[in-house]
Amino acid sequence: MFSVLFLFGLVSTALSFPGPVGVTEGLPELQVEEFFDKVAVTVFSKLSKSTDLPEVNWGIDSIYGIPFKLRIQTKQGKLESPTEVKRITRVSGVQEASGTAHVEGYLYLGKLQVTYETFTVNIFGLELTGKAMANINEVTTPVNIHIYKNSVKPQSTTATIGELNGYVTVHLGSDTGYQAVLNYILDAVFILRYVHDAFRWAFFQSIVPIIEQALSEAATTITL
Incomplete structure (x- = not known):
């Protein structure tokens, strides 16, 4: 339980102070990968169901300085025409x-x-x-x-x-x-x-809360 709260504290700290904060500091490499796999799955799942995001290709390359590859093609997962x-x-x-x-x-x-x-x-x-x-x-x-x-x-x-x-x-x-x-x-x-x-609208209104929730959900399922 302590380890879960500790990790959640790291996540909360990172969310409070944007920048290259070590969200996964102290985690073994495999658990870091597992952590971001869970985040990616959660974010993708939630965003792919959204009908309010801009209908263009976009992706996240990093979260608080940590490399994080995620590519989303909105509008039912199809690439938009130019x-x-x-x-x-x-x-x-x-x-x-x-x-x-x-x-x-x-x-x-x-x-x-x-x-x-x-x-x-x-x-x-x-x-x-x-x-x-x-x-x-x-x-x-x-x-x-x-x-x-x-x-x-x-x-x-x-x-x-x-x-x-x-x-x-x-x-x-x-x-x-x-x-x-x-x-x-x-x-x-x-x-x-x-x-x-x-994008700014989507970022502030939709994407950040989803990422925060995904980070929290991932944190509760991984122990140190």
């Missing part, structure tokens, strides 16, 4: 920006990584394709952008997504030649904003 993005741009010369965005989220406790790729824009008859990867957090969103110009070797640059009047824009510093184009290729990055909000 999100189709089609927006008419608002800049002279750019006729249309369209493409397919595959959104794959990796949910960390406090951090979400989203890949956002394959954009095509037609400007003065010239096709440009853009790819972007964003690490979303509470403050800024750095983006690595790779621009393909007529299938030529990609040109890379780094941009920062900033919110202005409800729109997400991309600023490329002194690279003005691509700035206007990318502002509208990646104007569709507005999806990131909504994905971010959806």
Whole structure:
């Protein structure tokens, strides 16, 4: 009984102080694996039955600094089709920006990584394709952008997504030649904003309580 309470205390401590706290400190390796196996089964079971989670692929890579692999495909366990993005741009010369965005989220406790790729824009008859990867957090969103110009070797640059009047824009510093184009290729990055909000909602409203319950349930079934 003491050992169960001790382990539950470790779990409670970890939940109270997020970070790389040793939830399984002192447990033999096999029991650590058993502990997280039970957590994974419980979390997966509960989340797979939920109808309120964002319908995208997501996963948990770590819990409080402890490696923890879990991939969830919502909507009855099926992989969602890529999100189709089609927006008419608002800049002279750019006729249309369209493409397919595959959104794959990796949910960390406090951090979400989203890949956002394959954009095509037609400007003065010239096709440009853009790819972007964003690490979303509470403050800024750095983006690595790779621009393909007529299938030529990609040109890379780094941009920062900033919110202005409800729109997400991309600023490329002194690279003005691509700035206007990318502002509208990646104007569709507005999806990131909504994905971010959806994940934050799911994280705070649904996922954390489920993880807490799973940790507690696992703790009560493992003895030191």
